[in-house]
Amino acid sequence: MDGALPLIWRKFGERYDLDGNKCGTCGTAYFPARAVCPKCRRKGTLVAQKMPKKGKIVTFTELFAGPAGFEHETPYFIAIIELDNKARLLSQVVDSEKEKVKVGARVEKVFRKISDIDPEGPIAYGYKFKVVG
Amino acid sequence: MIGIVGYGAYVPKYRITIEEIARVWQKDGKAISKGLNVKEKAVGSLDEDAATIAVEAARKAVSHAGIEAKNIGALYVGSESHPYAVKPTASIVADAIGASPDLTAADLEFACKAGTAGIQMCLGLVGSEMPKWIEYGMSIGADTAQGRPGDALEFTAASGGAAYIIGKKNEEIIAEIEDTYSFTTDTPDFWRRPHAEFPRHAGRFTGEPAYFKHSIGAAKGMMERTGTKPSDFDYAVFHQPNGKFPIRVAKMLGFEKEQIEQGLTTPHIGNTYSASMMLGLASVLDKAKAGERIFAVSYGSGAGSDAFVIKATKNIEKNRPKPVFELFKEKEYIDYATYAKFRKKLKSL
Numbered sequence: 154m155d156g157a158l159p160l161i162w163r164k165f166g167e168r169y170d171l172d173g174n175k176c177g178t179c180g181t182a183y184f185p186a187r188a189v190c191p192k193c194r195r196k197g198t199l200v201a202q203k204m205p206k207k208g209k210i211v212t213f214t215e216l217f218a219g220p221a222g223f224e225h226e227t228p229y230f231i232a233i234i235e236l237d238n239k240a241r242l243l244s245q246v247v248d249s250e251k252e253k254v255k256v257g258a259r260v261e262k263v264f265r266k267i268s269d270i271d272p273e274g275p276i277a278y279g280y281k282f283k284v285v286g
Numbered sequence: 287m288i289g290i291v292g293y294g295a296y297v298p299k300y301r302i303t304i305e306e307i308a309r310v311w312q313k314d315g316k317a318i319s320k321g322l323n324v325k326e327k328a329v330g331s332l333d334e335d336a337a338t339i340a341v342e343a344a345r346k347a348v349s350h351a352g353i354e355a356k357n358i359g360a361l362y363v364g365s366e367s368h369p370y371a372v373k374p375t376a377s378i379v380a381d382a383i384g385a386s387p388d389l390t391a392a393d394l395e396f397a398c399k400a401g402t403a404g405i406q407m408c409l410g411l412v413g414s415e416m417p418k419w420i421e422y423g424m425s426i427g428a429d430t431a432q433g434r435p436g437d438a439l440e441f442t443a444a445s446g447g448a449a450y451i452i453g454k455k456n457e458e459i460i461a462e463i464e465d466t467y468s469f470t471t472d473t474p475d476f477w478r479r480p481h482a483e484f485p486r487h488a489g490r491f492t493g494e495p496a497y498f499k500h501s502i503g504a505a506k507g508m509m510e511r512t513g514t515k516p517s518d519f520d521y522a523v524f525h526q527p528n529g530k531f532p533i534r535v536a537k538m539l540g541f542e543k544e545q546i547e548q549g550l551t552t553p554h555i556g557n558t559y560s561a562s563m564m565l566g567l568a569s570v571l572d573k574a575k576a577g578e579r580i581f582a583v584s585y586g587s588g589a590g591s592d593a594f595v596i597k598a599t600k601n602i603e604k605n606r607p608k609p610v611f612e613l614f615k616e617k618e619y620i621d622y623a624t625y626a627k628f629r630k631k632l633k634s635l
Contacts, residue, residue, distance in 0.1 A: 169382040225627065225635060226332060248299045248331065250618070264341040264382055265333040276369055278337065278378060 161277055168279030171204035171262065173240060184240040206262040207285075208236035213246065213254055222270040230254050234282055249284035261285045288413045289462035289599070291422065291453035292351025295568045295610045296342035297446045297555055300329040301617045302625045304441050310622045311436050318441055323529025327556025329620065330430045330445035332628050336365040337375045340428035341382045343447035343561075347424065348383055350607045351451045351458070355384040358451070359420030360411045361391040364400025364560045366478070366485070367430045368393050379426065390420075397476055398525055399586025401427020401448070401560040406466055406592060408452040423452045427560035434484035435631055442528050444556030448564035460602040461571060461580070464595040465512050469503035476587030487587070496589050497527060501535045504591030505583050512595050516540040520578040523549035523566040525585035527557050532566075541581075548573050549582075554614045567596075569610035574598040 164185075166172035173184035177198035181190065184204050190197030213232035216223075223229070230246040232254070246254055247265065260282040268277040303326045308315030319325060330339065340363050348355045363375040376391035390411075394400040408423025428447030433440030453459060475496035478485035488496075501524055509515060516522070522541045524532040529552050536546045549566035551558075558565055563584040570580055580596040626632055 165381055170384060247333065264338050264345075265331075266335060266338060267333070269333075275373075276335075276337075278341075278382070281333070 158275060168267070169264070171206065171236075171280060173202055173204045174199045175202040175238075182236075182238040182240040184236070184242050204240055205237040208234045208260055208282075210246070210254070210256055210258045210260060211235045211241065212256060222268050232260075232282070234260055245281045247281050247283055253284045258284045259286055287456050287459055287462050288409055288452065288454050289459035290450055290571070290596070291353065291455070291458045291460060292347045292451040293568050293571060294343045294346025294348070294350055294449045294607065295447070295565055295613060296339055296346065297328045297558075297565075297613050298330040298334055298339070299616055299618055300331060300620050300625075300628065301326045301555075302329055302620055302622065306622055307441055321530070322441060323533070323553050324442055324556055325553060326619075327442060327444035328446050328558065329625050329628055334445065335369045335430055336363070336367045336428045336447070337369050337378045339430065339445060339447035340365070340375060340379045340426045340449070343428060343449040344379050344383045344424060344426055346607065347449035347451050350605065351422075351453070352605070353422060353451065353453070353458070356388065358385040358422045358424050359389050359417075360408055360423035361385060361389055362394050362404030362407055362423075362425045364394040364396065364402070364404050364425065364427045365429050366395055366397055366400070366559055367432060368395070371480070375428075385424075396590065397587035398527070398557075398559045398562055399584040399590060399592055401425055401564050402584035402592040402594070403586075405450055405452065405463075405594070406468070408450075409463060409466065412452050412454050421453065425450050425452070427562075427564040429559035429561055430629070431557065431559040432484050432629065435626070437484070439485070439487060442552070442557040444558045446555060446558030446561045446565055448561045448568050450564065458601065459599055461574070462597045462599055464597055465508070466592060466594050467504060467508040467511055468590060468592045469500050469507055470590035471500070473500070473587075473589035475589055492527070492587065493531070496587060497525070497531055497585055498535055498538070500589050500591040501525065501583050501585050502539060504593040505539050505581070508581070508583070508593035508595060514581075514595065516542075516545070516581070518579060519545060519581040521548055521570045521574065522546050522581040523563055523570055524583050525563045525591070526550065526552035526566060527562070527585075529553035551610065551614075554611075565610060571598070571602065572606065572609040572611070574602055576600040576603060
């Protein structure tokens, strides 16, 4: 992540603790944070808010051919997760038995290494999810 | 009064049995497992390191204490497997739990006792007249301990973490730390030089002149200074490089088996290094009732021991976290090849 370091650093809040925002006018939560509420436009009043750490799987897929940096992690799951405040995000699903990864499964955020390709470079940390219960 | 206001334990999900490791090196797994009194060890996944383990333990501690993370004024991470040689793990943890930026933070290294050295530093800072602004201190012991493939250490070197929050408000303290004492000498029984991938150790030398001398030195010094004896304590916890040493040191000091059982975690998850004694103490706190006294001694190669006299308060029974022994049950067994991949023991990783 060397070249993109400042870009990633700006996202630490988002990656480490799901910092997003919420429109005070219509109550919609956004992750990642939005500059404008697409529903309320000019009437929107966006305020910073941390997203809930739990949610459910909306849809998922299992990857057998990972992109560069993820080759050794295959096969692994990625899923669209709906958090308890309805905000949705895409995340890896780890530490979960194959049969438990399914639509509707309850998931919880965990803190993991996202990318650690260059042994002399910086390590990127962030959120992943695991199935609970 | 100064003491523990919250604690958190984290153990990765994956386990490898001693017998599976022994199978690869064609050794007698049953005999080794029995000799070490360790059945299996916890292994961090491919995407886990001391920083991620520290964050998970820290988050649980904050949630257990029920405090605002931003009020943590000091944060230390003790580990011998910090992901960076230069660049603190502590700042990653502070940011991830929301304690930044009003705090002092640093990484510590003292083999298996760096986390307890951090607890002592927090005691000093939280109780200090200067600075006055530090309300809470957090110390974490976290490791993804590495054993050289085929080496005796490989049977026990495990991954795990424990975090403690030290505070000074009587109504928040779940266990008062009555006193602490340390015993330190220059004893090179285990080390890792810069750029070396695996630590080296001095075999049997890690026993008598190292583990036993320092654990006993700290324990006796602590009891002398507090005018206590083994029978004054309901529980005792020692560093656990294997499942055998803590039992032996307890016996040598005059503690009964019943006093140490609740704090023995290594037989179930291996030696989690900086987290070892701290996880044992967490397990004791899971059970301890108001007024019960705990004797805790860590050990770090190189070498030194930190001893603590702790007394549970009535607050401990209000809000118990998920017990440490329950965490151990969330597990999945892996074979040696997967373990070698997870812990990057293969050159191509």
